[in-house]
Amino acid sequence: MGQPTKISPVALSKLAKLGIHQRADLLLHLPLRYEDETHLAPIASVQPGETVQVQGVITLSEVAFRPRRTLVCRLEENSHELYLRFLNFYPSQQKQLAVGKQIRAIGEVRMGHYGLEMVHPKCRAVDSDTPLQQSLTPVYPTTAGLSQPTLRKLIFNALETLPLSDTLPDALLKKLKLADFAASIQILHNPTPDIAASTLEQRSHSAWRRIKFDELLAQQLSMRVHHRERSKRIAPKLAAHQNLTERLIKDLPFVLTKAQQRTFAEISHDLAQPHPMQRLLLGDVGSGKTIVAALAALQAIENGYQVALMAPTEILAEQHYLKLRDWLAPLGITPVWLSGSQKKKEKQLAAEHIASGETLLAIGTHALFQQQISFHKLGLAIVDEQHKFGVQQRLALRNKGKFAKSVRPDPSAELRTEGVVEGQGFTENVARQAHTHGVQEPLRGHERPDEPASNSNEPHQLMMSATPIPRTLAMSYYADLDVSVIDELPPGRTPVITKLVSDERRDEVIERVRAACMEGQQAYWVCPLIDESETLQLQTAIETDESLRAAFPELNIGLVHGKLDNAEKARVMVAFKANELQLLVATTVIEVGVDVPNASLMVIDHAERMGLAQLHQLRGRVGRGAAQSLCILLYQQPLSELARARLKIIFESTDGFAIAQHDLQLRGPGELLGARQSGVAMLRFADISADEDLLNQARQAADELLRDYPNAARAHLQRWMANKQDYLHV
Numbered sequence: 001m002g003q004p005t006k007i008s009p010v011a012l013s014k015l016a017k018l019g020i021h022q023r024a025d026l027l028l029h030l031p032l033r034y035e036d037e038t039h040l041a042p043i044a045s046v047q048p049g050e051t052v053q054v055q056g057v058i059t060l061s062e063v064a065f066r067p068r069r070t071l072v073c074r075l076e077e078n079s080h081e082l083y084l085r086f087l088n089f090y091p092s093q094q095k096q097l098a099v100g101k102q103i104r105a106i107g108e109v110r111m112g113h114y115g116l117e118m119v120h121p122k123c124r125a126v127d128s129d130t131p132l133q134q135s136l137t138p139v140y141p142t143t144a145g146l147s148q149p150t151l152r153k154l155i156f157n158a159l160e161t162l163p164l165s166d167t168l169p170d171a172l173l174k175k176l177k178l179a180d181f182a183a184s185i186q187i188l189h190n191p192t193p194d195i196a197a198s199t200l201e202q203r204s205h206s207a208w209r210r211i212k213f214d215e216l217l218a219q220q221l222s223m224r225v226h227h228r229e230r231s232k233r234i235a236p237k238l239a240a241h242q243n244l245t246e247r248l249i250k251d252l253p254f255v256l257t258k259a260q261q262r263t264f265a266e267i268s269h270d271l272a273q274p275h276p277m278q279r280l281l282l283g284d285v286g287s288g289k290t291i292v293a294a295l296a297a298l299q300a301i302e303n304g305y306q307v308a309l310m311a312p313t314e315i316l317a318e319q320h321y322l323k324l325r326d327w328l329a330p331l332g333i334t335p336v337w338l339s340g341s342q343k344k345k346e347k348q349l350a351a352e353h354i355a356s357g358e359t360l361l362a363i364g365t366h367a368l369f370q371q372q373i374s375f376h377k378l379g380l381a382i383v384d385e386q387h388k389f390g391v392q393q394r395l396a397l398r399n400k401g402k403f404a405k406s407v408r409p410d411p412s413a414e415l416r417t418e419g420v421v422e423g424q425g426f427t428e429n430v431a432r433q434a435h436t437h438g439v440q441e442p443l444r445g446h447e448r449p450d451e452p453a454s455n456s457n458e459p460h461q462l463m464m465s466a467t468p469i470p471r472t473l474a475m476s477y478y479a480d481l482d483v484s485v486i487d488e489l490p491p492g493r494t495p496v497i498t499k500l501v502s503d504e505r506r507d508e509v510i511e512r513v514r515a516a517c518m519e520g521q522q523a524y525w526v527c528p529l530i531d532e533s534e535t536l537q538l539q540t541a542i543e544t545d546e547s548l549r550a551a552f553p554e555l556n557i558g559l560v561h562g563k564l565d566n567a568e569k570a571r572v573m574v575a576f577k578a579n580e581l582q583l584l585v586a587t588t589v590i591e592v593g594v595d596v597p598n599a600s601l602m603v604i605d606h607a608e609r610m611g612l613a614q615l616h617q618l619r620g621r622v623g624r625g626a627a628q629s630l631c632i633l634l635y636q637q638p639l640s641e642l643a644r645a646r647l648k649i650i651f652e653s654t655d656g657f658a659i660a661q662h663d664l665q666l667r668g669p670g671e672l673l674g675a676r677q678s679g680v681a682m683l684r685f686a687d688i689s690a691d692e693d694l695l696n697q698a699r700q701a702a703d704e705l706l707r708d709y710p711n712a713a714r715a716h717l718q719r720w721m722a723n724k725q726d727y728l729h730v
C-alpha cells in the first residue's frame with residue numbers, strides 16, 4: 001500500500017462540495033462516463049455525432065471576431081481536415097495550438113460553419129510516438145476549480161491506500177450472485193481493456209450492479225434503523241378535537257380540495273400519535289399547502305401546544321404571517337412575528353412571549369431557531385420550502401422542543417466543522433462520526449439506560465415543499481419521511497400560457513408588458529441569473545430596472561432583490577400586492593411562494609440560464625387568479641443542448657410532476673433535490689425504476705442482515721452513510 005497524498009485546503013473545500021468528506025468517500029465517487037483514448041480515428045472517417053479521438057497537425061490557428069471572439073484551428077491528417085473551435089480560451093492554449101504543432105484531440109464531431117468541427121475538444125500536444133491509453137479514461141463529476149486530473153489522482157491514491165474490504169457476508173453474495181466489492185470498485189474506476197464501454201455507460205456491467213445494490217441496501221438499512229429509532233422517541237399526543245380546525249374550515253372563503261382534505265387527515269392522524277411525526281407535504285406551486293399547514297397548527301394549538309412556522313425568506317414568512325393572522329384572528333389566536341430584521345426590542349418582546357407560552361403560534365424566518373429563542377411547549381414545527389433550509393437549521397428547530405435531561409450534542413455541527421480533515425485524520429474521523437452519529441447504536445437492538453432520545457420530548461415536524469417529485473421517488477429519496485402529496489390544484493385556475501421568445505424580439509415583449517399593464521394587469525420581470533457573482537447579478541437587476549423605467553415612464557415600477565434591506569423589500573411587495581405598482585422587477589428572490597393573484601404576466605429574462613425547477617417555480621407566481629396568464633421566456637441564442645431541452649420541457653408542460661420527471665432524466669436526482677445541500681440520503685447510482693429487481697433484493701437482504709449479520713449491516717452503513725446517517729434524522 002502506498003502513502004495517502006496530502007490534500008490542499010482548497011481541494012478539500014471543493015471535495016466537500018461534491019459530498020466527499022472523508023477519504024473513503026473518494027472510493028464511491030464513481031465516473032460519470034468514460035473517454036475512449038485507446039485508439040485514434042482517421043480524420044477521413046469521422047462522422048458528425050461521434051465522439052472520437054483524432055490526431056493531426058495544426059495548419060491554421062487564428063482568432064475570429066464574428067459572431068463572437070473564437071479561436072479557430074484547423075487540424076490536418078493526410079490532407080483531410082477538421083476544425084477545432086474554442087469560445088473561451090487562454091493565451092497558453094493559443095500557444096499550444098500554434099501552426100505546426102502535432103495535436104491529439106478528443107470531442108464530439110459536428111457539422112459547423114467551416115465543415116466538420118469539434119467545439120471545445122480536449123487537446124494535448126503529442127509526438128508521433130506518444131503511446132495511446134491502455135484503458136478507458138474515467139470522467140468524474142466535479143466542480144469548478146477541481147480538475148479531472150487532480151480528482152483522478154486523489155481517487156487513484158485512495159484506491160491504492162485504503163482497504164476495500166467487502167462489507168457483505170460471502171453467503172449473501174453467492175446467493176444473490178453479486179460481484180466482489182473490491183473488484184467492482186477497481187473496474188469502475190479503472191476498467192480493463194477487455195470491458196466494453198457500453199456496459200459501463202449503461203451501468204449494466206456486474207460491477208455497476210454490485211455498487212447499485214450496495215447503495216440500495218444502505219438506503220433500506222438506514223430506513224429500517226431510523227424507523228425503529230423514531231418509534232422509540234416521544235412526542236406529545238395532539239388529538240384532533242376538531243374544535244378550532246372545524247371553525248376555520250367553515251370560515252374559509254373556499255372549499256378545501258379533496259387532496260387538501262386527505263393530506264390534512266394524514267397529518268391529523270400522525271399528530272395524535274405519541275411519536276414524532278416527520279411528514280413531508282409535497283404539492284405543486286399554488287396547490288394550497290398553506291391552509292393545510294394552518295389546520296395542522298390549529299390541531300396542536302387545540303391541545304395547548306405551541307407551533308413554530310418557519311419560512312426561508314422574509315418575504316414569504318411575512319406573507320404567511322399576514323395570511324394566518326387573518327385566518328386565525330376570528331378564532332382568537334394572534335400569531336407572533338419574528339425575523340432577523342426586527343428591532344432588538346421587538347425581537348425581545350416576541351422572544352418573551354414565546355418563552356412564557358403566551359404565544360401559541362410563532363411565524364418567522366430562521367430567527368426562530370436562534371439560541372436565545374426558547375419555546376415554552378413546542379408541539380409542532382412547520383418548515384415551508386424545506387429544501388431551502390440547511391440541515392443544521394432544521395436540526396436546531398427540532399431540538400427546540402426537547403425538554404431532555406441530557407441533550408445529544410448537535411452532531412451535524414461536528415460534521416460541518418470536522419467532516420473534512422486533512423491527511424490521515426480522515427480515517428479516525430470516520431470512526432468517530434460513525435459513533436457519534438448513531439450508526440452503531442440503533443443496531444444494538446436494545447436501549448441503553450442513558451439513551452437521551454427516549455427521555456426527551458420532541459415536536460412533531462411538518463415539512464412542505466413544492467419540489468414536485470414523483471411520489472414513488474419521494475418515498476425512496478426522503479427515505480425516512482412519510483410523504484403526503486397534494487395532487488390537484490384548487491378549481492378555477494386557468495393554465496398559464498408559455499411563450500418562448502428570442503431576445504431579438506425584446507422590443508415586442510416590452511410592448512406587450514406595456515399593453516398588459518395599461519389594461520390593469522400586473523406583471524413580473526425576472527432578471528437574469530448570474531451564477532458566478534452576486535455583485536454582477538445585482539448590477540444586472542439595477543440596470544434592467546433602469547432600462548424598464550426608461551421604457552415605461554407611465555408605469556409605477558418596483559424593484560426587489562436579495563441585497564435590499566428587509567423593510568424596503570417588504571414595502572415594495574406590499575405596494576405590488578396593493579396594485580400600487582404595475583410592474584415588479586425582481587431577481588429570483590421571488591421564486592418561492594409570493595402570492596399576488598392579480599399578476600398575470602411574467603417575463604423571464606435569459607430563461608436559458610435557469611434550471612427547470614426554478615423556471616417552474618417562477619412561472620407559478622402567475623396563473624393564481626381567474627385571468628388568463630402568460631409567461632414569456634426570453635432567451636439568448638445560441639442555446640446549449642441542455643438549455644434547449646429545458647426550454648422545450650417547460651414550454652410543453654405545466655405539470656410540476658411531469659417536469660420533475662424530465663428534470664430527473666436531464667440532471668439526475670442529486671441535482672433535482674439539491675441533495676448535496678440538503679443532505680437527504682439520495683441514490684446516486686441506482687435508479688429505482690430501472691433497477692427494481694435490485695431494489696427488491698436489497699429489501700430482503702436488509703432484513704436478513706439486520707437479523708443475522710448485524711456487524712455486516714453496521715459496516716455497510718458506515719461505508720455508505722457515515723456522512724449521511726444523521727441527516728436522515730432531520
Ligand code: ADP
Nearest residue numbers: 254255256257284285286287288289290291490
Ligand atoms: P402553495 O402550495 O404554493 O403554498 P398557497 O397555499 O399559497 O399555495 O395557495 C395558493 C392560493 O390558493 C392562495 O391564494 C390560497 O388562499 C388559495 N387556495 C388554497 N386552497 C384553495 C382552495 N381549496 N380553493 C381555492 N383557493 C385556494
Ligand code: MG
Nearest residue numbers: 289290384593
Ligand atoms: Mg407556499
